[in-house]
Amino acid sequence: MESLLRTFVSKYGPIVTLPIGSRPAVFIADRSIAHKALVLNGALFADRPPAPPVTKIASSNQHNINTASYGPLWRLLRRNLTSQILHPSRVKSYGRARKWVLDVLINRFVSQSQSGNPVCVIDHFQYAMFCLLVLMCFGDKVSESQIKEIENVHHIMLINLRRFNILNFWPKLTKIFLRKRWETFLKFKKNRDEVLIPLIEARRKAKENRGGEEKQDEEFVVSYVDTLLDLDHPEEKRKLTEEEIVAIASEFLNAGTDTTSTALQWIMANLVKNPEIQNKLYAEIKGVMGDGSREEVMEEELGKLPYLKAVVLEGLRRHPPGHFVLPHAVKEDTELENYVIPKNGSVNFMVAEMGWDPKVWEDPMEFKPERFMKGGAGEEGVVEFDITGSKERKMMPFGAGRRVCPGFGLAILHLEYFIGNLVWKFEWKGVEGEDVDLSEKVEFTVVMEKPLKANVICRF
Numbered sequence: 001m002e003s004l005l006r007t008f009v010s011k012y013g014p015i016v017t018l019p020i021g022s023r024p025a026v027f028i029a030d031r032s033i034a035h036k037a038l039v040l041n042g043a044l045f046a047d048r049p050p051a052p053p054v055t056k057i058a059s060s061n062q063h064n065i066n067t068a069s070y071g072p073l074w075r076l077l078r079r080n081l082t083s084q085i086l087h088p089s090r091v092k093s094y095g096r097a098r099k100w101v102l103d104v105l106i107n108r109f110v111s112q113s114q115s116g117n118p119v120c121v122i123d124h125f126q127y128a129m130f131c132l133l134v135l136m137c138f139g140d141k142v143s144e145s146q147i148k149e150i151e152n153v154h155h156i157m158l159i160n161l162r163r164f165n166i167l168n169f170w171p172k173l174t175k176i177f178l179r180k181r182w183e184t185f186l187k188f189k190k191n192r193d194e195v196l197i198p199l200i201e202a203r204r205k206a207k208e209n210r211g212g213e214e215k216q217d218e219e220f221v222v223s224y225v226d227t228l229l230d231l232d233h234p235e236e237k238r239k240l241t242e243e244e245i246v247a248i249a250s251e252f253l254n255a256g257t258d259t260t261s262t263a264l265q266w267i268m269a270n271l272v273k274n275p276e277i278q279n280k281l282y283a284e285i286k287g288v289m290g291d292g293s294r295e296e297v298m299e300e301e302l303g304k305l306p307y308l309k310a311v312v313l314e315g316l317r318r319h320p321p322g323h324f325v326l327p328h329a330v331k332e333d334t335e336l337e338n339y340v341i342p343k344n345g346s347v348n349f350m351v352a353e354m355g356w357d358p359k360v361w362e363d364p365m366e367f368k369p370e371r372f373m374k375g376g377a378g379e380e381g382v383v384e385f386d387i388t389g390s391k392e393r394k395m396m397p398f399g400a401g402r403r404v405c406p407g408f409g410l411a412i413l414h415l416e417y418f419i420g421n422l423v424w425k426f427e428w429k430g431v432e433g434e435d436v437d438l439s440e441k442v443e444f445t446v447v448m449e450k451p452l453k454a455n456v457i458c459r460f
């Protein structure tokens with residue numbers, strides 16, 4: 001699909017419309033036009049197309065941030081996430097959870113390195129990111145067995161997403177001819193709800209018992225669910241239902257897990273493939289950590305590691321986890337660069353293409369973190385770079401404008417913290433006789449077709 005689109009774009013220009021299903025799908029490949037739509041005319045392009053039936057059910061009738069149409073409910077939910085959970089001081093309060101997850105990951109890799117076998121990293125990365133998001137969502141007292149249970153019910157829905165996609169076409173017919181598949185989907189959703197609702201209830205009870213005295217308990221950390229329990233539905237003047245809270249919590253877990261673990265894997269793959277980049281990064285970390293065997297690169301130290309930041313930015317440019325942002329929509333027919341964007345269509349932005357544009361990036365398909373360093377030499381710090389695409393129009397792995405990914409700061413923190421620590425603790429080497437293969441495959445995100453396998457060697 002993507003290569004076909006590329007051919008159309010080179011033949012017909014940067015805006016291409018294809019009839020997909022019953023609606024026209026507009027694809028925009030050009031950075032400046034994307035900027036014009038998403039940033040300069042942000043409000044016009046901030047809506048979403050109506051959710052297909054499967055998404056509608058899973059999101060409790062579009063009661064989460066990514067599916068809500070541009071209006072009061074979307075505004076309330078998004079503001080709650082950014083001001084209550086992603087605010088720097090709250091993010092800091094999840095530091096204990098990050099350290100716990102780092103230890104889990106390191107212990108797994110240490111035992112793997114002792115066995116002498118190469119490690120297939122992606123499952124470990126996915127599990128680590130999932131743990132982190134669960135602890136932020138339901139509180140840091142959730143046990144590992146509970147996390148595994150939540151992971152199971154989510155994972156099964158995600159891996160079956162493609163199978164369920166067909167249910168979106170002619171639901172009246174598929175309810176008859178694909179009855180079993182509908183039943184499976186509804187069963188998976190029910191299982192998910194049955195696992196998450198008791199956790200939400202436990203947070204509600206704990207909140208009532210505390211009676212608003214959280215400030216006195218130093219151990220207490222506010223979770224995402226706590227903040228959702230406080231919200232009033234802006235249009236219906238009521239609290240959110242349990243099912244709606246499940247939909248919003250699930251979105252949080254899905255949005256932050258596969259995206260970040262995919263990016264982690266791509267970046268580690270490039271560090272294994274290019275040992276000189278890994279050595280340079282290790283030397284930078286050593287410069288901050290000194291010669292002793294201090295175990296952890298602390299979050300406060302990440303700001304002193306410009307090359308680490310450059311490695312992460314280059315990873316997101318070269319391998320954006322999503323090659324398109326989520327589909328946007330306009331409420332009225334809207335003119336853009338002499339094209340009419342129809343109100344009943346979806347508008348899709350080809351972000352991978354934008355980060356690979358040879359007019360902006362020299363050798364765009366090469367992995368070169370130095371392009372983000374001042375002077376390119378790596379001595380003078382990382383360039384100021386606007387990853388949200390609002391000032392610069394060079395790449396937008398998190399989208400841009402009103403619907404820009406609200407989790408971009410958290411994602412970058414997670415990537416820097418885990419890559420910094422994994423390179424400090426281990427040397428990462430390719431498996432003898434096997435080249436690191438950077439071919440892509442589309443799943444929920446764009447993943448490595450041949451998942452990274454590497455030998456991990458403890459440095460201390």
Ligand code: HEM
Pocket residue numbers: 065066067078251252255256257259260263320321322324325326327397398399400402403404405406407408410411
């Ligand atoms: C490397 C990691 C990540 C990448 C590449 C990524 C990318 C994206 C992209 C491309 C979008 C769509 C933007 C648009 O439609 O214009 C998006 C939306 C979203 N992301 Fe992320 N994301 C990441 C991590 C996270 C994390 C950690 C969270 C949770 C805190 C998160 C929460 C969301 C939400 C809630 C939306 C919907 C926003 C809206 O519709 O207003 N993402 N993300």
